[in-house]
Amino acid sequence: MSTDLTTGASTARVAFYNDPKIRSIFYQVVLCVFIAFLVYGAASNAIENLRRAHIASGFGFWNTTAGFDISQTLIPYNADVSTYGRAFWVGLLNTLLVAGLGIFFATIIGFVIGISRLSKNWLVAKVASGYVETLRNIPLLLQLLFWYNAVLKALPIVRESYRFPGGIYLNNRGLILPEPVLQPDFDWVTGAFIIGVVASVSFHFWARRRQMRTGQRAPVFWVSAGLIVGLPAIVAALLGVPVLFDYPEAGRFNIIGGVGVQPEFLALLFGLSIYTGAFIAEVVRAGILAVSRGQTEAAYSLGLRPGPTLRLIVVPQAMRVIIPPLTNQYLNLTKNSSLAVAIGYPDLVQVFTGTVLNQTGQAVEVVAITMAVYLTISLATSLAMNLYNRRMALVER
Amino acid sequence: MTIAEGDLAVTEIAFVRRAQIPPQPPPVAMTGALGWLRANLLSTPFNIVLTIIIALLLIWAIPELLKFLLIDAVWSGADRDACREIVQHRPIGACWPFVYERAAYFVYGSYPIPLRWRVNVFFAMLAIGVAWLLWLNAPRRDLGAIYFFVVLPIGSFILLHGFPAIGLPVVDTVLWGGVLVTIVLASVGIVVSLPVGIVLALGRRSPKPAVRLFSVIFIEFVRGVPLITVLFMASVMLPLFVPQQYEPDKLLRAMIGIALFASAYMAEVVRAGLQAIPRGQYEGAMAVGLRYPQMMRLIILPQALKITIPNIVNTYIGLFKDTSLVLIIGIFDFLHTIEVARIDPKWATPVTSTTGYAVAAVFYLIFCYGMSRYARAMEARLAASDKR
CATH class of the missing domain: 1.10.3720.10 (MetI-like)
Incomplete structure (x- = not known):
């Protein structure tokens, strides 16, 4: 009896529809056919419905002019020409x-x-x-609706804006901050910052290797802080702080200048x-x-x-x-x-x-x-x- | 002058204590309220500073809150004038008459007034089902499950939507709203997501590559995108995918979106439970000759689901909060009715929005906090049963 099982005679005794392998393949084929049928049905319906509604398909719209405005843009955008x-x-x-x-x-x-x-x-x-x-x-x-409608929209109108020291205004049109205007010399400060970051990363690796070798620890945090914050600060001080601030001014109906952060x-x-x-x-x-x-x-x-x-x-x-x-x-x-x-x-x-x-x-x-x-x-x-x-x-x- | 060792026996010592003196009470500063204060609030200078800052914050915030909600609140009135500072010449807190007047709208939406008893019956039926399932010592919980997952969905559909053959006129779903819609959406999500989630989780652990592939694609796809895009898909793309005559109505589309989304999350929760079951359980089940469905139904799933109950409830909490997103696709759920009511000119005052949002916050807080307490109690109970 036991020899029968071990010699592989089992395949002969099991009907093919009871073979787990064949069953597994059968079920998977059924599943695939079912899903293919669903996808086909959905796609053909979609094509039919879109044709009836005269809606174009494809990604051609990508390069069409948009013609609507966006209230906050980080890159140049213009309703008339942008796509x-x-x-x-x-x-x-x-x-x-x-x-x-x-x-x-x-x-x-x-x-x-x-x-x-x-x-x-x-x-x-x-x-x-x-x-x-x-x-x-x-x-x-x-929570979002609360912050927007009940808190920020309920702030006073422009003429009665809250004024904070440093030329910061807060009203129902948002927060208006002084806008830093970078002078050409500022590139030196950026350069110093990049050098600081590179130097502190190298210092970190050097300190780690030295600690592995000798067990001595180095003040990585303070050195990095000095390089990343201190170095650009010194360069900026030497150049006479090459940043001008455009302070917002309260006008009669509007606040002029500065950079606005929208309430949304x-x-x-x-x-x-x-x-x-x-x-x-x-x-x-x-x-x-x-x-x-x-x-x-x-x-x-x-x-x-x-x-x-x-x-x-x-x-x-x-x-x-x-x-x-x-x-x-x-x-x-x-x-x-x-x-x-x-x-x-x-x-x-x-x-x-x-x-x-x-x-x-x-x-x-x-x-x-x-x-x-x-x-x-x-x-x-x-x-x-x-x-x-x-x-x-x-x-x- | 020290006493040498041998001298102790000498009778020169005048007094030797033979009994222990009773212990003294601890210093006053270490026990009672004072000791508690010292240990819990003032243990270090840093803690003293923290305590003072937080205490000042609370002393400022709590009276403000009470003043808004109770002391300065308006309790009666017919329209916005009752809640306007300019008219009443006093500081105005919450505008409660607005809430009384709109309470029916918040609960039923625009459901026809003479038919609102149907909604009440639905709430009662749902409450019975929930209590039956959650109360662990309830009689015949198996019947409770059948009631909740089979009788209740069919019964509530007939009741809420209507069934002219038995004298219940049809109420179109565009009239549904308020708490009713929130509860319906959440219940549909809860009832659908568990079985679908179990099937998907089993599919993901299946040895069949095609089954596994489709399950993984569905789960990862849905979990990788925000619910709002799933809802957009359900509301603008779904009508395109079906023949025009079968176009589903708006509420049904939202239900499909929410149910799909919740199922994918539920699948991952159940999968974690399945993974926690030791291999020996699977092998033992196979060794006694159980087939795959029997093994899952009798051995694996009961254990896996039991240890996942707290996580399942947490998923339900997320689902309940997420139903509020249907506001964006234009369904009048509870939050949407508040949004509509708060901009109604009849009640437009500076405090109306805050009052409305406070009511909404309390509603969601009660439901979600209740569920999370239940999950925690369940967790404690499960932990106790594992201790020997």
């Missing part, structure tokens, strides 16, 4: 701008609140956990940073709690003081736990920046899926392009994350 393609880049840059700044502020808020939740100070811990519990449980869209942008930045900050706080808290007490105690018993213990033992291990979910939060923030459409900040979705879609009617192409952009960002980030994880994963025996 839909140009509008796409304007929207994408606006998305990246708000996402980049949002990530910066959300990280600061998140780390401060996350560490505060673990504080021994009862009041601090309670306030921090109240912040997290409240803001995580209110939809981001509601401010509301989106506020909302995204505060909301994502609450999630990052939880990530940070979980990461710190994941480092077992034994690690801290072992460090103390080796004679390390609390500062170095935190810097050399706890933080590196916590970061290993924190970074993957933190990246996830950064991605969420970037995707959530698409809620800009609700308050009229001209991000990719508002400009492209909103205005361009309405003007051209080419829903399939426009939505596909928008999705492709977000998909590229997400997939690139998760690829980078996988590489990072492979490098950081604990090597076990």
Whole structure:
């Protein structure tokens, strides 16, 4: 009996429709045919419907003149001559701008609140956990609408603007800041900054190699700070500060000069940073709690003081736990920046899926392009994350 | 003058304590309220500074909040004049009469007034279903699951949409609105996303390459794009993909978008649970001769879903908050009714927006916080059952 099973006679006794391999292939073919049928059906319906509605297809609209204005543009854009393609880049840059700044502020808020939740100070811990519990449980869209409609739009009109020292104005048209005007000599300062960055990176590698060889530590932080901040500052001082400020002046109906930050942008930045900050706080808290007490105690018993213990033992291990979910939060923030459409900040979705879609009617192409952009960002980030994880994963025996 | 070792026996020592003296109470500053203050608020100079700053912040913020919500609030009135500083000549806080007057709109949207009892019955049916499933000691929870996942969806469709054959006139979905739409969207997402998510998660772990490929493409695609683009896709592209006569109505499109989105996230949550089940469970199930569906239904999924309950509830919280995004594609959910009501000229005052948003915030906060408390209680319960 047992010999039968081991000599491979089993294939002869099983009917072909019971063979797991053939079954598996059959099921997969059925699935593929089903999905191909769905795609074919959808595509043929789409062609039929578009033909009936007289909507053009293809990406020809990309080079057509857009003819609408965008309220915030980081690259030159003109409604009369710029194309839909140009509008796409304007929207994408606006998305990246708000996402980049949002990530910066959300990280600061998140780390401060996350560490505060673990504080021994009862009041601090309670306030921090109240912040997290409240803001995580209110939809981001509601928070954005609140900041925009109830806070920023309720600010006084131009004539009654709040004035802050340093020539800063705040009114219902946004925040008006002095605009730095760079003089030609400023190139020297930029040069000094680049040299500072390069020098501090090299110093970091040199210090690491020396520490590996001799065990001596070098003050990397202070030297880098000196090179990156100090060097350009000295050059600027020597050249007599080659920056002029264009201070805004309050006119009768308007504020003249300066650089304006739109309320839409401010509301989106506020909302995204505060909301994502609450999630990052939880990530940070979980990461710190994941480092077992034994690690801290072992460090103390080796004679390390609390500062170095935190810097050399706890933080590196916590970061290993924190970074993957933190990246996830950064991605969420970037995707959530698409809620800009609700308050009229001209991000990719508002400009492209909103205005361009309405003007051209080419829903399939426009939505596909928008999705492709977000998909590229997400997939690139998760690829980078996988590489990072492979490098950081604990090597076990 | 020291006493040498041998001298102890000598009777010259006048007194030797034979019993322990009772311990003294700890210093006043270390116990009670004072000790608590010292340990928790004032332990280091840095902490003292922090405590003072936060206390000042709270002393400023809490009275402001109370003043807005209660003390300066307007409690009755017929229109905007009751809530205007220029008319009333006093500082004005929240404008509550606006909320009373619009409360029915916030709950039912434009659902025809004589038919609103149908919405109430739906809420009651839903509450029974939710309670049946969430209360772990409820009788016949298997029936509860059938009720929630089969009877309730069909029953509520007949009730809310109408079924002329049994005397319920049809109510077009463009009239639906407010809390009703928010709850309907969230329930559809909850009911659809769990089974679809389980299928996708199993597909992603399947040994069949084609099944795995399609599951991965769907999951990663949906998770890689913002919900708002999925909703745009559902609302502007979906009508193109079906023959014209079957064009789905707007609310249905939003439901499809939300259900697809939630399913992809649910799939990843379930996959994490499946991965946590040790190989021995799979091998044991195969060794006793179970087929794949039996193995999954009887051995793997019950364990995997049990440990994932907290994460499933967290996904539901996200889903509940995300339903507010349908505002952007023009569905009148709860947040949208607030948006509409707050710009109505009849109640347009400087405080109307803030009042409306405060009501919305409290609504979402109660639901989401409730769900997260449930998830946490569940987690504690599961942790307790693992302890021996």
